[in-house]
Amino acid sequence: MWHPSTTETTADVGTDAAQQAQDGKAWHAAQTAVTWPFMVAFLYLLLPSAIVLACFTRYPILVAGAATAAILWTGWRLGQIPSFNLSALVRTWPYLLLAIILAWMSGAMPPFAENIDWYKHYAIFNALGEQAWPPQFLVADGMATLRYSLAYYVVPALAAKCFGATVLPLAIFAWTTLGCYLSLLLAFDARARSSRAALMLGLIFVLFSGADIVGTYFTGAFPSSPMPSMHIEWWSYFGELPSAVTSLFWTPQHAIAGWLGALLLFRFPHQGVRNAGVIGAAAAIWSPFVAIGLLPLLLWASATTGVRALFSRSNMIAAPVLLVLGALFLTQGAGGIPFGFVWNAPDVIWYKHAFSPVVWVLFVLLEFLLLACALVLLRPASKGIVAILCSFMLLLSVFSGGAYNDLLMRASIPSLAVLALLCAQALVCAAHSWRTIPLVLLLLAGLATPYGEMQRAVRGSRIKDAAAISMQDVLSQNPALQAQYVLPANIAVTVLPPVLDETRLTFTTFGNADFDVAGRRVGSATYTDAALVSQTVDLPAGYYQMRATLDWEVAAAEPVQHAAHISLHGKVMVLAIPTSQAHNKTIVKYFYWKGGATSISFGLGGWSSGKGAITLKQLRFSPALPPAARR
Numbered sequence: 001m002w003h004p005s006t007t008e009t010t011a012d013v014g015t016d017a018a019q020q021a022q023d024g025k026a027w028h029a030a031q032t033a034v035t036w037p038f039m040v041a042f043l044y045l046l047l048p049s050a051i052v053l054a055c056f057t058r059y060p061i062l063v064a065g066a067a068t069a070a071i072l073w074t075g076w077r078l079g080q081i082p083s084f085n086l087s088a089l090v091r092t093w094p095y096l097l098l099a100i101i102l103a104w105m106s107g108a109m110p111p112f113a114e115n116i117d118w119y120k121h122y123a124i125f126n127a128l129g130e131q132a133w134p135p136q137f138l139v140a141d142g143m144a145t146l147r148y149s150l151a152y153y154v155v156p157a158l159a160a161k162c163f164g165a166t167v168l169p170l171a172i173f174a175w176t177t178l179g180c181y182l183s184l185l186l187a188f189d190a191r192a193r194s195s196r197a198a199l200m201l202g203l204i205f206v207l208f209s210g211a212d213i214v215g216t217y218f219t220g221a222f223p224s225s226p227m228p229s230m231h232i233e234w235w236s237y238f239g240e241l242p243s244a245v246t247s248l249f250w251t252p253q254h255a256i257a258g259w260l261g262a263l264l265l266f267r268f269p270h271q272g273v274r275n276a277g278v279i280g281a282a283a284a285i286w287s288p289f290v291a292i293g294l295l296p297l298l299l300w301a302s303a304t305t306g307v308r309a310l311f312s313r314s315n316m317i318a319a320p321v322l323l324v325l326g327a328l329f330l331t332q333g334a335g336g337i338p339f340g341f342v343w344n345a346p347d348v349i350w351y352k353h354a355f356s357p358v359v360w361v362l363f364v365l366l367e368f369l370l371l372a373c374a375l376v377l378l379r380p381a382s383k384g385i386v387a388i389l390c391s392f393m394l395l396l397s398v399f400s401g402g403a404y405n406d407l408l409m410r411a412s413i414p415s416l417a418v419l420a421l422l423c424a425q426a427l428v429c430a431a432h433s434w435r436t437i438p439l440v441l442l443l444l445a446g447l448a449t450p451y452g453e454m455q456r457a458v459r460g461s462r463i464k465d466a467a468a469i470s471m472q473d474v475l476s477q478n479p480a481l482q483a484q485y486v487l488p489a490n491i492a493v494t495v496l497p498p499v500l501d502e503t504r505l506t507f508t509t510f511g512n513a514d515f516d517v518a519g520r521r522v523g524s525a526t527y528t529d530a531a532l533v534s535q536t537v538d539l540p541a542g543y544y545q546m547r548a549t550l551d552w553e554v555a556a557a558e559p560v561q562h563a564a565h566i567s568l569h570g571k572v573m574v575l576a577i578p579t580s581q582a583h584n585k586t587i588v589k590y591f592y593w594k595g596g597a598t599s600i601s602f603g604l605g606g607w608s609s610g611k612g613a614i615t616l617k618q619l620r621f622s623p624a625l626p627p628a629a630r631r
Contacts, residue, residue, distance in 0.1 A: 037189065038268045041182045041260050042074060046278060048151040049285035051158075053325050055133040056147070066321035070278040073314040075271060092181075092190050094199035098206055099180035105457045106249045108173040113460030117250045120485075122469040124148065125168060128157035136489055138543045138590045138626050139475050140574075143493055144486035146471065149330065151286040152253030165467055179256035180248070186263035187421045192428075201424045208420035209243030209446035210367035219359060231452055236363040238342050238355050239397070239405035241412050244420060245450035249457065251410070257286030258413030261294045266385075266418050269301035273309040276301070277319025284326050289401075289410030296392040297414055300385050332487055339407075345400035360397065368393050371419065374438035379426040386422070389415040472543075472592040493590070493624050495545050500537060500621040505600055507532035510569075513604060522603040523613035527557040531603025532616075533569050541595030543624040546574050547588050553581035554604065554612035564614045565606030569599040573606065577614070584617070590624055 050067035054060040107114030114121075127135040127146055135146045152175075159171035184202050192198035216235040233240035247255035261283040265272035272279065276298050284291035302310060343355045372390045376383045393415050401407030423439060430436055463469070475482050502520070509515045511530030514523040522532055546566065554563035554577060562576035574591050600619070604610040 035268070037182070037185050038264065038271055039074065041186055041264055042275065042279070043071070044179065044182055045151075045257065045260055045264075045282040045286065046070065048154050049282040049322075049326070051154050052150045052285050053322065053329060056150070057325050057329050059325060062321060063325060066318045070275070070314050070318040070322070073312065073318065074275055089190060091192070091195065092185055092198065094195055095184035095188070095202050096177075096181050098199075098202045099177045099184060102180050102206060102245070102248055103173050103176040105454060106176065106252065107457060107462070108176055109169055110462060112457040113462050114466075115250055115456065115460075118463060118466075119469055120474050121153075121252075122463065122466045123471045123474045124150065124153050125157055125160070125172070126165075126467060126469060127471055128153055129160035129165060129168060135471075136491065136626065137471055138493065138592065138624060139472065139482055139486060140589045140591065141482075141488065142590055143489040143491040143626060144482070145489045146485065147329065147332065147487040148485050149253065149285055149287050151282070152256065168467075176248075176252050176256070179252070179260065183256065183259035183263060183417075186260065186267050187417075188424070189267075197428055200428045204424035204427060204443065205417075205420045206244050207447060207450050208416065208423065208443070209245075209449040210241055210371070211442060211445035212243075212366070213448035214445055215359075215362055215366050218362060231449065233449060236359050238345065238360070238400065239363075239408040241367040241393070241416065242409055243446065243449040243453070244416070245453045247413055249453050251287075254287040254290055254410045254413055257283045258290040258293060258410070259417045261290060262297050262414030262417045263421070265294065265297040265301045266421070269304045270309065273298070273301045273305050274312040275314050276310065277315040278322060281319055281322035281326050284323070284330065287410055288330055289406055290413055292407070293392075293411035293414040296388045297418065300388050339399070339401045342398055342400045342405075345405065364394060364397060368416070368419065371423065371439070371442050374442055375419070375423055375426055378430055378433075378435045378439055379422065382422050382426070385418065389418060468594075470592065491626075493545070493626055496623040496625070498620045498622045500539070500600075502616065502619040505534040505537075505619070507534055509533075510601070510603070511605075520602075520616040521613060522615075524604055524611050527605075527609040527611045529605030529607075529609050531565075531569070531601045531606065534600040536597050536599055538597050539568075539593050539595065539621070541593060543590060543592050543626060545588060545590055545620075545622045545624040547586065547618075547620040547622070548575065548602075548616065549584060549586045549618040550614060550616055551583050551585070552577060552612065552614040554610050554614060555579045557605075557609035557611075561608035561610075562606065563608075563610030563612065564602075564604050566600075566602040566616075566619075567606055568593065569601035571598055576606070581612075586618075 046067060050063055054063040057063065103109075105112045107118055124146070127137065128150070131137075136143055137146075138144070156168060156171035156175050160168040184205065187205060188198065188201045192201060210233075212232045212235060216232045219235045219237075231240075231246055233242060233246060242250070244255070247258070261279055264279055265276065276294075280291050280294055280298075283294060342360070345355070368390060372386045376386055393412050396408050396411055399407060423443065427436060427439060427443075471485065475485065507517055507520065509517070509530070510533045511528055512524070513528050513530035515521070515530075515532065516523075517532065520532065522530055524530060548566055552564055556563035556579045559579075563579050564577040565573060566575040567573045568591075572591055572593060575587060575589050600621075602616050602619075603614060604612065
């Protein structure tokens with residue numbers, strides 16, 4: 001984009017001044033015009049978020065009005081948006097090809113394998129596709145309402161509602177492909193000098209990663225039990241900065257929102273600042289952490305364009321409505337999220353807390369700081385934006401938020417996207433020079449991470465019967481995440497007379513412990529996984545209420561694990577008891593059983609290890625009917 005020079009000298013100063021003023025207005029108009037890539041990406045972010053807020057809050061008319069106003073106030077005018085240049089659009093085929101490959105390999109469509117996060121994705125898609133909105137279901141503590149950042153999920157789920165569940169995989173694939181394509185189009189537009197250059201730009205962007213293989217070598221943190229499917233990015237133990245491929249394959253809702261939000265602000269700063277509040281509000285319904293991660297890009301864009309653009313109608317009227325309603329929706333019943341300094345943070349779920357200042361320094365260097373230095377060496381003009389992004393990621397690395405340090409993983413995505421864009425442009429557009437060598441070497445070292453993710457997609461096995469996965473299944477495996485996904489609902493559950501109780505059960509021993517079969521007691525002075533297991537019983541498929549009265553004084557071997565349990569032996573964890581003690585305690589839990597033969601088990605550990613003693617005094621299993629089943 002050309003800007004008139006202020007250093008030109010001519011004989012006719014008056015004429016030149018008028019011409020320069022006219023050229024300056026034309027340049028400013030071009031900078032501030034709303035282009036069709038900006039508008040399509042803006043709508044891709046906003047419309048699903050508006051659908052979620054309209055259907056999951058009590059103010060659909062207010063949401064519709066604010067969203068409509070935001071679209072009209074983007075500065076969009078039908079006559080001002082350039083028409084589609086088909087020849088220019090055709091030249092973007094490398095971006096479309098890369099988007100198709102990425103979305104396909106993420107597991108959205110066969111034959112590539114999904115990773116374990118797709119159990120959660122399928123559970124949400126199934127709940128939205130099968131039930132009225134907002135979906136309700138039984139969890140361990142009773143009825144609950146789905147409450148999550150759902151914007152990524154609603155469009156494919158609507159397709160499944162309208163055309164049947166069989167179209168869901170294709171809808172997920174198409175929706176993810178469109179998001180990836182728009183991200184690459186925003187990053188590099190259609191002006192690459194050749195298809196080869198466009199392909200190189202896109203490849204560098206999507207394969208961008210820190211040098212995790214180097215950090216893994218120094219810390220010896222290659223993936224191992226109990227999480228053999230994890231990627232090498234967890235070598236620092238306290239957190240990770242994900243590669244672009246990792247973000248998309250595991251959490252497309254975070255990745256796409258982070259890429260689009262960042263690029264709307266970075267590539268279109270004038271339009272982005274005028275609509276920053278709406279972009280942030282929309283991104284929050286995709287991913288609240290990503291919305292936080294847009295702040296350094298907003299700071300840079302505001303400094304570039306001037307803060308006056310922040311006081312637009314969109315930011316002052318439409319955005320506050322969407323932000324407030326979004327905040328109310330996302331925070332209701334969410335409970336406490338672990339937050340603190342990284343050196344005081346609790347254990348990550350599958351790793352013991354092992355913070356080391358030396359590892360932290362190595363993490364900062366290998367994940368972004370060395371890349372940033374190599375980039376500035378090659379492209380000194382980028383030092384301002386690079387300094388802002390690195391300062392923000394440095395700040396993120398000091399704090400820990402969420403059980404998996406989600407704050408660091410997800411809020412870093414926008415900054416990493418812009419670093420990837422700058423690195424791609426610097427390498428593809430730069431003349432051959434020794435200055436390219438450090439950046440090339442660092443990016444080559446980073447290839448190990450996306451290679452590992454793609455290798456798992458090729459060599460792994462697809463999830464069987466994805467249509468049968470439910471939120472009950474997901475939350476029963478990890479009840480600690482319940483507050484993140486659902487809101488308890490004050491809806492009565494019909495409980496039928498018991499079909500099974502302790503008088504009908506005959507127990508035998510499992511594992512090593514001090515057993516009192518007659519007294520229904522399991523005790524051990526050392527950590528063990530041991531239980532009393534009943535005979536085989538047949539339970540029909542459906543929801544059940546478990547009511548149990550117990551005494552216990554138990555301790556878990558690992559802080560993030562439980563010490564004792566009641567379960568359908570080896571199949572469903574009904575009650576997980578952490579390190580604690582209680583006397584004559586009655587507990588009620590709800591669970592779903594797929595039907596068939598099983599055994600009732602209680603004792604120490606249970607997929608973990610515990611010590612102490614637990615005594616079962618009373619046990620009842622009763623069918624439970626949620627409202628949908630009573631109609």
